[in-house]
């Protein structure tokens with residue numbers, strides 16, 4: 001094979017792909033209809049293969065996705081942040097699950113910012129003269145999509161906490177960021193997609209009614225803690241004791257973050273949009 005000049009970036013190189021930008025060398029043979037259809041199908045199967053491979057690794061080998069990704073083994077996986085985005089979109093497509101979109105009533109009685117929330121609501125009612133019920137309704141509608149997109153906020157905060165907890169391992173914030181995407185992907189899959197689906201099915205098939213929000217919340221966090229223990233052990237190479245500590249503190253931090261920071265931001269944005 002002769003030396004090629006890249007059509008995309010002008011670099012001279014040997015082989016089938018440009019070593020600077022990755023552009024492929026196309027020949028006459030590549031310019032058939034069959035080829036372009038094949039390429040399209042290849043993208044689909046490739047996309048699907050990577051997606052399910054990533055999903056499988058997240059469930060079956062906690063921590064491995066982050067470990068591989070940070071060690072430069074990336075081709076066989078979906079990019080972690082894109083994967084997380086896909087999950088949020090999937091979650092957006094299932095409006096049956098309320099998840100974290102709390103009613104206005106919940107916010108105004110919140111033990112931390114409840115007073116602030118009720119005075120905000122009172123001043124809006126004062127200015128606009130809409131009824132409290134109408135405001136509550138439009139607030140709920142505004143919160144529906146917002147609550148899901150705000151899930152992205154969790155990652156940088158949790159990664160920072162992880163960085164502090166795992167400080168003595170001297171890993172970069174980047175590594176914690178990747179690891180947090182993995183554990184939060186599991187959190188969304190498990191807590192917002194799989195478990196709610198299971199509860200709905202249980203309600204349809206049997207007479208068992210699960211209506212205690214708190215017990216569901218604890219169950220979600222409990223499973224998340226076990227997952228985090230296994231994942232942090234593999235990724236950080238912690239001792240068992242330290243991974244247990246990490247796995248107890250992480251869900252506590254996550255729950256606290258959601259309860260006090262996330263919900264406050266959600267209230268603040270949704271009330272402005274309402």
Ligand SMILES: [Zn+2]
Nearest residue numbers: 006009018021
């Ligand atoms: Zn090039």
